[in-house]
Each structure stands twice: as structure tokens, then as C-alpha cells.
Amino acid sequence: MPHIIEIKNLTHSYQKKIPVLNNLSLDIEQGEIFGLLGPNGSGKSTLFKILSTLLFPTKGSILFEKKDLLNSREEVRKHIGVVFQNPSLDKKLSVFENLIFQGYLYGLKGKKLTQKINTILEKLDLITRKNDKVEILSGGLKRRVEIAKCLLHNPKILILDEPTTGLDPSIRASLWKDIFALKQEGMTCLITTHLMDEAEFCDRIGILDKGYLMALDTPSHLKKNIGGEVVTFKSKNINDLSQKLKKTFSCSTKILDDELRAETNNGSDLLTQALKTFPQEIESVTLSKPTLGDVFIQKTGHSLEQ
Amino acid sequence: MTSKILLPVYSLWKREMIRFLRQKNRVVGALGQPLLFWLFLGIGFKTTFQYPDASSHINYLQYFYPGILTLVILFTTIFSSFSLIEDKNEGFLQGVLVSPVSKTSLILGKLLGGTTLALLQTLFFLALAPFLGFSLSPFQFFLLFIFSFLTAFSLTGLGFCLAWKMDSTQGFHAIMMLVLMPLWFLSGAFFPETGLPFIFKLLMRLNPLTYAVAGMRHLFYFEAPGFLVDIPSFDLCILITSLFGVLTFLYALFVTHHKSC
The missing domain is CATH 1.10.238 (Recoverin; domain 1)
Known part of the structure; x- marks a missing residue:
């Protein structure tokens, strides 16, 4: 698929402070639903503003259908549709x-x-x-x-900023139905979101954190790459358990939000072995397939909710 | 080409009209306040006010009337400036900014909208004139209309420039009290410059609104020169008011052409 938008080395900082976007490069393909996933302050709103021609970045270039988006904004505006988080409708009309x-x-x-x-x-x-x-x-x-x-x-791309914020789950679902229907007709959609389950609906996602692009792939690839499965332990002495697990099973562990997470190819094996070996230390344990939430944690070192 | 510029202007202008008519309290507020101002202040000062030219027998209600007309225009344009801030906060403006509409069209649409509303209210106020003891010839009426247009356009432009960078109506309230009202107080609407300290006279002559009020005064009393003591000539009033309009429009273009919006 040809690229409709090509972003190269994009950097932006407000009033010469710390950059909110750091040397970001990514392409958006014609006809795909592309999701920009990140928490508040990740820079996704800034990127949204730049792409919708409202903000001029400090550095970098953007091509829209091979045309320079930043320097032919009037022309580009004819071909983009922008759905804002704050409705741009006139309520009195x-x-x-x-x-x-x-x-x-x-x-x-x-x-x-x-x-x-x-x-x-x-x-x-x-x-x-x-x-x-x-x-x-x-x-x-x-x-x-x-x-x-x-x-x-008849825009060629729709750029939507957190389109489902503040909506009920059922209405959310119907809105996504609309978006899928648009995709069927060949529309390219760029969506920013901080919701994992919405990111799952996208063809490809880019994970943004503190202004850096941490990952860029399809949701299924991202989940596959994280390794097999995730085992999460709860324990009174979490650091101790972490050391013991590392020593005994030589698996990689991470402590996050009072929980110990171990990523492994065979989760059920690790789970049963760990329970047998350290029955005293373990309060509870869960086994799960990796979610985009796990991908986010692996790529950024913290969870999305923070 | 014309439809590229004029159609968006028409769109923004008409929206402004519909919005106004659907908010009845705006209509009442913009009309009621100057009317009350005029009656209360006019009647209050009537007994103590002494016009510089004592032989002309002008009373305060009469002296105040042209200034109140200018105030009607000023109030309406302030309302329009509020609407710009609302458009920004409610999100309507961002939709216009990502459309291919040029800044010229955006400004013209907004300014002409505000100007039209101001003119409607001026007309209403002028229609009251016969009941208040003024007789206006059709020609006078026509000139007043044209001059009100110039005044309204330039004041809406000034409001636009002040409101563009604001993100709260509270902030604009401060501007209104600190900039716009003093501008009006020192415009000769309230009192003539005769006998004032030099610094006040200077401030009044530097105030563009002085020329708007003086222009109105000329149009009301051009047959009674005794009512026109110590004010700029009519030609100068037209020149300055037009120039003021052109300058605020150009400045509006300048502030909106900032790269990041």
C-alpha cells in the first residue's frame, strides 16, 4: 500500500522547553486504521495538532501524498477531515x-x-x-x-482525536462500526487513543511515550514479539521472590505496581513450578496471554494508566 | 474565485445572525443597557450639566445621545468579541481553522457579522430618536447609518484583535473594563474636552473613539453649530474612523497569521 502520510524526524517543543515530540518518524498507509496509543502527556495530542495543520513543528518534515504538508497547508486542508475531541459543532444550530x-x-x-x-x-x-x-x-x-x-x-484521510472519550461502551461500539464502514470504502483513518481495547481495533499502532515512538507494528505482531505468556505474582516480600525466581528459573522479571511480572514461553510450567517451590512466598498468581497493555509495559517500563 | 472568498464569509456571517436571534437575552442586554445608561445618567446630570456654549441651551440628555449611540455599537462589538472566545473554547473555531478558508474570509465573516448586529441595534436606537425629541431627515439618517457602519466595523476589528489571543471570557472582561470602557469615557461621549487639563485633552485627541463620537455629534447637530464646540471636524472624523477600521483589519490579519494556528 502506498503511504498517504510520511513523517520524518519530527521534533516539537513548546517555547524552547523539553521536546514533547522527539525525532519521530512513521508512515501511514493508504486505507488503514492507524492508532496512536499513549497516555496523557505522551505527545499524541501535539502530533494530532501538527497533522491537522494547526501547529507548526520545531523540526522535521511531513509529506501528505508526496506533498509537503507543512508548507502547503491550505492545499492539504482540502483533503483532510479532522474530528476534534471538543466538538466543533455550533450547538445553537x-x-x-x-x-x-x-x-x-x-x-x-x-x-x-x-x-x-x-x-x-x-x-x-x-x-x-x-x-x-x-x-x-x-x-x-x-x-x-x-x-x-x-x-x-470527501477527505482522503480522517484524523480523529480520542473519538470515543466520554461515550458509553455501546455507543463506542457503534462508533467503531462507523469507522470500519468508512475503512471499507477506502478511507484512511488516524486515531489517537489511550484505550488498549480500542488500539486492538486498529490495523497498526504506534506507541508514544514521553514524546518518543516506542513501538510501531500491528497489534498481533506486537503481542507476539513480547514472548509467550505473562505470569503475575503477588507476594508480601516481592523483591525476595523476584530474586528467587530469577535464580531458580532464570526468567526475566519486573516489579510493577506491587506485582511481580514474569514473561516466559511456557507460563503454565513456570506457574506450577513456582507454586511448588515457593508456596510460602506466593499469595496469588495469574497467568495471561500478553495484551497490548503488556506490550506497553514492556516497551515503556510503566503501565498506561499512570 | 469570488465564491472561494465570499461563500465562507457568507457562511460565517449567517451563522452569527442565526446565533444572535436564537439568544434572546443577548438582544435585550445589548439594547437595554445603553438605554438605561442614557436615561439614568442623562436625567441625573441634567440639572448640573453646563455646556461650554451657554447660549446653545443644550441639555445633558441631548448632549449624551450621540455618545450613547457609540456605546450601543461598542457594547454589541464587545458581545461579538465574546463570541469569538466562545467559538474558540467550544471548538467551533478549530473546525474553521482546519478548513481551507483563508484568514481574510474568517476575519471578514466575523467582523461583518458583528458589524451587522451593531447596525441593527443602532437602527433600533435611532428609531427611538423621534420619540426622544430628535427630528432626523432621511439624509441625516442615511449618513448616520454609513458612519455607524464605519464605527462598528473598526470597533469589531479592535475587539477581534483583543479577543484572538484570549482563552477566557473572564480575561476579556478585564480588557473591557481596562481598555474599552476608558476609551469610551474619554471619547467626549460623557463630557466635552473644554476646560480639561492638557493631558486629558491630549488623551482624548489620541483616542480613536473620540472621532467616532464627534462624527455622530456632527451628524445630529450639523444645523446647530452651537452644539459642536471643541470637537474635531467632520472630515477628520471620517478619515480617522475609516483609517482605524483599516488598521484593525490589517492587525487582525497579522495576529491570525501566526504560524501555529
């Missing part, structure tokens, strides 16, 4: 009015615009709410109108 005015901003007008609006509202199941004022819509519907608004000008 109806759904239809919001879309009409958005159309005008992109130079669309007349019958063509009205038809386009109706098609999109139909597709996103919003047509019955067409004349409702935005302020009376639920959070989920607002977000969907927001997406409708960004699709009006």
Missing part, C-alpha cells in the same frame, strides 16, 4: 445548518451540497435528526454529526 455552513467553508453549495448532506446523514443514520438543534442531541449522536461534518468534502 441544527444538524442540517451545521453541515450547510461547513459545506460553504469548503466551497460547496446548492443542490449538490444538499444532496451530499442527505446522503451522509442517511449513511450515518442521522437523517431523522436533521432539523434538531445540536444542543439537544446525546453525546454519541453529536460525535456522529461531527464525523458527518468532516466527510462532506
Whole structure:
């Protein structure tokens, strides 16, 4: 697949302080759902702002379909759709009015615009709410109108900033259905998120932490690379147990949030052996397949929640 | 080409109109406050106020009227500046900024929106004039309309420049009290410059709003020169007010062209 966006050596710092993005390079492929995963302060919002042409980075280059994104922003803006975390809808206007005015901003007008609006509202199941004022819509519907608004000008890529924040799980799921449907039609989607389960839905993810790109791959590859399985121990004397496990089974261990994590190829073996050898020291033990959460911990040394 | 610039301007302008009409309290507030100001201050000062030219028999309600018209415009443009900050905080503006709309269109849409609202309120206030003892000829009315447009456009521009970098309406309140209201107090709307200390006179002559108020005064009383003591000539008023409008527009272009937005 050709690359729609190519980011090279991107660095950004606000007011000459510590960089919030460090020499970041990554490509986004045409037609994929790309997830930017990271906690607050990881730099993903800054990257989002730069990609949506709102912020000029300190250093580095970005190509959008081989064109220089940073220096031809007016041109690029015609081809990107940006879904903000704070809705950009005017609450005092109806759904239809919001879309009409958005159309005008992109130079669309007349019958063509009205038809386009109706098609999109139909597709996103919003047509019955067409004349409702935005302020009376639920959070989920607002977000969907927001997406409708960004699709009006047929963008080549949708950039979504934490699109499911503040939404109920069921509405989250339906929003992802919309995103998958867009992908089916060939749309490229770039999504920032701090939720593991959402990152799982992406074709590829980039893990951002403290401004560094720590990993970049498909979720399944990332999980596979972490090794076999993860055994997590709880113990009163966690450091002691860690030393003992290392000595006895020569496995790699890590202490995190009062838990001892051991990564190994055969988790059930380690679990039973450890229980037999150190029955006194172990309070509880769990065995799990690696999740993206484990990937995140392995790559960054801390959990995403922190 | 025209639709590329004008269609977005129309879009932003019309949105401003719809929003205004759907927020009734804005309409009431912007009209009510100057009206109350005029009546309360006017009646209060009526007995003690003495105009420099005693032979002209001008009372304070009459003296104050052109200044209150300017205040109506000032208040409406302040409301528009608030709306810019709201657009920013509520997120509407970011949607405009990532669209291909040029900064010129964005500014024009916003300024013309604010100007139109100010003009509507000026018209309403002018419609009251006959009941308050003023008789305006159609020509006078027309000139007042044009001059109000110039004033409204330049003041909306000033509000835009002040509000662009702000992220809270509280912050703008401070600006309003520290910059915009003193500008109005020292515009000759309240009192003539006659007999004031030199420094005050200088401040008033440097204040662009002085020329807006004086222009209004000329238009109301051009047949009664006794009412026009110690104010700049009408030509100068038009020149300065137009220039002020052009400068605030250019400055708005300058502040919005910052690389990071």
C-alpha cells in the first residue's frame, strides 16, 4: 500500500522547553486504521495538532501524498477531515445548518451540497435528526454529526482525536462500526487513543511515550514479539521472590505496581513450578496471554494508566 | 474565485445572525443597557450639566445621545468579541481553522457579522430618536447609518484583535473594563474636552473613539453649530474612523497569521 502520510524526524517543543515530540518518524498507509496509543502527556495530542495543520513543528518534515504538508497547508486542508475531541459543532444550530455552513467553508453549495448532506446523514443514520438543534442531541449522536461534518468534502484521510472519550461502551461500539464502514470504502483513518481495547481495533499502532515512538507494528505482531505468556505474582516480600525466581528459573522479571511480572514461553510450567517451590512466598498468581497493555509495559517500563 | 472568498464569509456571517436571534437575552442586554445608561445618567446630570456654549441651551440628555449611540455599537462589538472566545473554547473555531478558508474570509465573516448586529441595534436606537425629541431627515439618517457602519466595523476589528489571543471570557472582561470602557469615557461621549487639563485633552485627541463620537455629534447637530464646540471636524472624523477600521483589519490579519494556528 502506498503511504498517504510520511513523517520524518519530527521534533516539537513548546517555547524552547523539553521536546514533547522527539525525532519521530512513521508512515501511514493508504486505507488503514492507524492508532496512536499513549497516555496523557505522551505527545499524541501535539502530533494530532501538527497533522491537522494547526501547529507548526520545531523540526522535521511531513509529506501528505508526496506533498509537503507543512508548507502547503491550505492545499492539504482540502483533503483532510479532522474530528476534534471538543466538538466543533455550533450547538445553537441544527444538524442540517451545521453541515450547510461547513459545506460553504469548503466551497460547496446548492443542490449538490444538499444532496451530499442527505446522503451522509442517511449513511450515518442521522437523517431523522436533521432539523434538531445540536444542543439537544446525546453525546454519541453529536460525535456522529461531527464525523458527518468532516466527510462532506470527501477527505482522503480522517484524523480523529480520542473519538470515543466520554461515550458509553455501546455507543463506542457503534462508533467503531462507523469507522470500519468508512475503512471499507477506502478511507484512511488516524486515531489517537489511550484505550488498549480500542488500539486492538486498529490495523497498526504506534506507541508514544514521553514524546518518543516506542513501538510501531500491528497489534498481533506486537503481542507476539513480547514472548509467550505473562505470569503475575503477588507476594508480601516481592523483591525476595523476584530474586528467587530469577535464580531458580532464570526468567526475566519486573516489579510493577506491587506485582511481580514474569514473561516466559511456557507460563503454565513456570506457574506450577513456582507454586511448588515457593508456596510460602506466593499469595496469588495469574497467568495471561500478553495484551497490548503488556506490550506497553514492556516497551515503556510503566503501565498506561499512570 | 469570488465564491472561494465570499461563500465562507457568507457562511460565517449567517451563522452569527442565526446565533444572535436564537439568544434572546443577548438582544435585550445589548439594547437595554445603553438605554438605561442614557436615561439614568442623562436625567441625573441634567440639572448640573453646563455646556461650554451657554447660549446653545443644550441639555445633558441631548448632549449624551450621540455618545450613547457609540456605546450601543461598542457594547454589541464587545458581545461579538465574546463570541469569538466562545467559538474558540467550544471548538467551533478549530473546525474553521482546519478548513481551507483563508484568514481574510474568517476575519471578514466575523467582523461583518458583528458589524451587522451593531447596525441593527443602532437602527433600533435611532428609531427611538423621534420619540426622544430628535427630528432626523432621511439624509441625516442615511449618513448616520454609513458612519455607524464605519464605527462598528473598526470597533469589531479592535475587539477581534483583543479577543484572538484570549482563552477566557473572564480575561476579556478585564480588557473591557481596562481598555474599552476608558476609551469610551474619554471619547467626549460623557463630557466635552473644554476646560480639561492638557493631558486629558491630549488623551482624548489620541483616542480613536473620540472621532467616532464627534462624527455622530456632527451628524445630529450639523444645523446647530452651537452644539459642536471643541470637537474635531467632520472630515477628520471620517478619515480617522475609516483609517482605524483599516488598521484593525490589517492587525487582525497579522495576529491570525501566526504560524501555529
